[in-house]
Amino acid sequence: MFKEINCCRICNSSNLSEYLDLGKTPLANSLVRPENKDKKEIFFPLKVLFCNNCFLSQLSIVVDPEILFKDYVYRSSVSKTFQNHCNQMAKELKKRFEKENLLVLDIASNDGCLLQEFKKQGFKVIGVEPAVNISKIANENKIQTINAFWDLDTAKKVLEEFGKVNVITATNVLAHVDEVSSFVSAMHYVLDDNGLIVIEVPYAENLIEKNQFDTIYHEHLSYFIFRPLIELFERNNFKVIDVQKVDIHGGTLRVFAAKKTSSRKINENAIQQLLKEEKSKNLYKIETYFQLAKNTEKIKFDLVSLLKEIKEKNQKTAAYGASAKGSTLLNYCNIGTDFIDFIIDDTPEKQNLLTPGKHIPIFPRSFLEENKTDFLLLLSWNFAKEFISKTAEHRKKGGKYILPIPEVKVIESEEEIT
Ligand SMILES: [Zn+2]
Structure with a gap:
């Protein structure tokens, strides 16, 4: 069902270092129908390797595309942006x-x-x-x-x-x-x-740089910075x-x-500038990636501690965003219905289904009106501002938000998001 990666997909080097292990997780977009909740789900290792030769980050396995993309759904709501x-x-x-x-x-x-x-x-x-x-x-x-x-x-x-x-x-x-x-x-x-x-x-x-480990899931085989892309093109006569x-x-x-034979002008300035920037951010050093792994563990520890604390006070937590990101975060942190009562998502196709692995029920935003919660964990943090502005009622009742990335933080308004 999957194959293991032994050498870099760009430069063929076998000098690869594993730096992040997010455990075994189900496919991040495979939401579960309630009637199938007792059926066995397939879990795959989610680990990231660093190529010490060309600096590409890549997953340690490739899941069979037939399995990976079988549930691919067409998203008609292409945004204005x-x-x-x-x-x-x-x-x-x-x-x-x-x-x-x-x-x-x-x-x-x-x-x-x-x-x-x-x-x-x-x-x-x-x-x-x-x-x-x-x-x-x-x-x-x-x-x-x-x-x-x-x-x-x-x-x-x-x-x-x-x-x-x-x-x-x-x-x-x-x-x-x-x-x-x-x-x-x-x-x-x-x-x-x-x-x-x-x-x-x-x-x-x-x-x-911002500890976005939750953007890692099986559909994304490579995590690109600029330098390995130059290597990829050069090796193929571009x-x-x-x-x-x-x-x-x-x-x-x-x-x-x-x-390579084309007479097109090269914007040497832009290219050198970005390479310099990446170098100064230490993106070509394995230590930077080991630091990401440490930061990731800290997010898990802080988040679970916070949710335990909330529970001990008999307060409630729900979440926002049944995204692929959310699936990686919940499965890696081992957070299920013991801590999160339900997840709000505005996409009709996801509503009334369960999240992969952890089986947290997904409901439309209206569900929040009848089911007061004290905290909302923002799993789709990229849309956090938009979501906070849409949940004024939750705030009026004293509700707060938990932002998990880049570090775990309780916030009360969108102004606190940097
Ligand atoms: Zn490589």
């Missing part, structure tokens, strides 16, 4: 080319959200999306989409049907990919000699020509690459 992000990206790419009528290929193109924006900017577009139902939606929306995983076979198919591609985008997909070199070399196969690649990945800087930090999804890294 994300749409603006796509629009900005399409405009930026337009500036980098002077010609018209260029072809853009988006890998893991979802329902075509990004490609719609490229289309508006006058590009020809084509998507590749592995989920059958989602690629169908994209095609219905007039975004031509091939239903496939991205590999050399798909690249050949694209080349045959459409010819060389001028721009390839891959946003929020690389962290899910096991064989990253094949993934990138397939891009080389279809890219025009003067073409451009744009990839976006969650930037692991925040994970390391050169990184520019890099940007983008403020979306809690910190994203956008990397531009071109073929």
Whole structure:
């Protein structure tokens, strides 16, 4: 059901050090139907390794994709923020080319959200999306989409049907990919000699600096900083020509690459600046990662102690956000219905289900009105401000909040979130 990683997926080095062990956890997005609560769930080890050669962080195992993505659901509620992000990206790419009528290929193109924006900017577009139902939606929306995983076979198919591609985008997909070199070399196969690649990945800087260990779960195989990405591209006949930090999804890294033989100008300044920054933050040293492990243990200790204290006073705690993050945190800290009565989540598809492993029931926000609680543990801390502003009633009754990350803290208002 899973395979173990013995060498780095970017540089093949076997000089890997394990620095974080979050125990055995079920898949973070596998919510449980109440009628299945007695069925056995599958638990997988959740450990992170550091490559001492290229500095990539990666999970110690790869769960069989058939198991991992079988419950993949289409999320129709694409946010305004994300749409603006796509629009900005399409405009930026337009500036980098002077010609018209260029072809853009988006890998893991979802329902075509990004490609719609490229289309508006006058590009020809084509998507590749592995989920059958989602690629169908994209095609219905007039975004031509091939239903496939991205590999050399798909690249050949694209080349045959459409010819060389001028721009390839891959946003929020690389962290899910096991064989990253094949993934990138397939891009080389279809890219025009003067073409451009744009990839976006969650930037692991925040994970390391702000103790966001709960962003680790089995779907995310790699946790990228900039330096290993340069190594990945170089090994596959590309050169990184520019890099940007983008403020979306809690910190994203956008990397531009071109073929080694291309005459595209390199933004040496931006590249050197970021490498310098990473070095000064000690992101290339294993000690930094061992520190993250210590901080993670402290969060567990502090959180469990606080919940015990609350319970001893006969007070109640519920939580907000039945997210994948929440699943990692609850399972790693071994917090179940002994401490948390229920979880509030605004997503209708999650309501009335149970969290993976710990089986805490999930209810809509209205449930809170009839079921007063003293504390709300903010599992989806990235939406904490929004949630606090939506729960004025809870505060009026004297209710407080617990923020678990970057350190455990009881707060009374959104102003206390830094
Ligand atoms: Zn490596």
